Amino acid sequence: MAKFDYVLAKTLEDAVHLLNEPNIRSIPLAGGTDIYVAIRVNPIWFDRLVDIRRIPELSQITQEGDVVSLGAAVTFSHAIANPILQKVAPFLVEACSTIGGPAVRNCGTFGGNVSNAAACADSLPALVCLEAVAHLRSPKGKRQLKVEDLVTGPHETKIESGELLTHFTFKVPPEKARSCFIKIGRREAQSISRLSIAVIGAVDSTGMVDYIRVCPGAAVATPVRFPHVEAVLLGKKPDEEIITAAAEQLVVDMIVSTGRRWSTEYKEITLKAIAERSLTKIFLEDGQHVN
Amino acid sequence: MLINFNLNHKPVSVDAPADITLLALLRDRFKLTGTKEACEVGECGACSVLLDGELVNSCLVAAPSVMGRNVVTIEGIHAEDGGPNDLQRNFIEKGAVQCGFCIPGMVLAGEALLSIKSDPSRLEIREALAGNLCRCTGYMQIVDAIETTAKARAEKHHPEKRED
Secondary structure (H helix, E strand, O other), rough: OOOEEEEEOHHHHHHHHHHHHOOOEEEEEEEOOHHHHHHHOOOOOOEEEEEOOOOOOHHOEEOOEEEEEEEEEOHHHHHHHHHHHHHHOHHHHHHHOOOOOOHHHOOOOOHHHHHOOOOOOOHHHHHHOOOOEEEEEEEOOOEEEEEEOOOOOOOOOOOOOEEOOOEEEEOOOOOOOOEEEEEEEOOOOOOOOEEEEEEEEEEOOOEOOOEEEEEEEEEOOOOOOOOOHHHHOOOOOOOHHHHHHHHHHHHHHHHHHOOOOOHHHHHHHHHHHHHHHHHHHHHOOOEEEEO | OOEEEOOOOEEEEEEEEOOOOOOHHHHHHOOOOOOOOOOOOOOOOOOOOEOEEEEEHHHHHHHEEEEEOOOEEEEEEEEOOOOOHHHHHHHHHHHOOOOOOOOHHHHHHHHHHHHHHHOHHHHHHHHHOOOOOOOOOOOOOHHHHHHHHHHHHHHHHOOOOOOO
16 A cells, blocks of 8 residues: 555645645645655655646746746756846856756755755755745745744744745845855765855945845754844955955854854864855955846 | 556556655566666666656656656667667767666766757766766766767757857
8 A cells, every 4th residue: 555645736726725635644745856865764754745846836937026936846957047047146046056966956946945944955045145035825824934034943944734835035136246155065066065155245336345145054053144244244345354254253153053063173164264265256256246 | 546648758557556756667567677776865866767858866756746747768768770879879889888777877867968958068968967876987988978979969960060
């Protein structure tokens, strides 16, 4: 006998209904790249997979005015090739291109990456920098949560059972902003992040930083912005000295958050280096232009 | 449950449990053992197949999710006479095959790349193979085979402009 059942949801309403049928524990299935790995090592925690991959609106990337909408079932391959994301969020595209290999990117989705909420999830730091909002739907209605608030710990989110993550929205970053994503893995491709960082920033007409978002990945329990680090940079001329000060602040804040752990000796050096490298890239070199 | 889909360009219908992967469906139900079972967690690429033309790890695909879609396995890649096609011949000629276990996945990764990019650089070929592991060859001969095939196909389709 099959250990679990499968059903294909044809519409969003259909999916929400199927996820909430009584007496059957249902979870959404999109790319399967996390679920099929998890069920090989964990006891099966659901009775049925509700396949949401063929619901058209979940696979759309659109821009209306200055708001971009990104469907939860958009694959990383789709995102990498998408002109809207290439233009307004090049560091998100860069992050997607570091995930797995082509076969994993052809299946893996943003909704899956965020709801699985691995500490090393590569789409999360850029989504947090973009202040992306997750849109959830359930029979009780719709609600919205910032991605930064949605993820509460490694593999833990505020998504409730029966609730479907449908899409993300974010505002187009300011003109002239530049962004950068750096990932440290054990090899160039098909690797899990040991540490990563997403940064996006801009300077005003006098050359002072007037916009900055910094979010490291796999550094602390959840992907969050580091306001003290951003404060070091805001209103300053982003020269080497200020960039180093910001990178050092980031390391201090990481240790405040995690305490000194077995990996800290490695992470404090590496995080400082990728923070300096990414901030140098956007402020002093040729970081990826937004817009 | 009943799953209807196109397998190697022919419509098929199979009754299978809902909880199996596409890999298990191909190997156990259709006896298409060219698709290899190895890591089963999407790390090695030995189980690569084309799903609607895109490379996927069949060990991570729910069997029922291929309903109505097109699946191509290594058994579906061949010349018109049923022998090896140009890419497969180049794998042999360039010495890209040693133990052979990874080769079905490598050939499908190559075909997936060539279907969207007719003139890939060596770096692009290597990126396209990033999810397919080979313990024998060191990859260079595999890259050579795909590069040679790309050039030959481009010449065949566009004999007037070689660089395209």
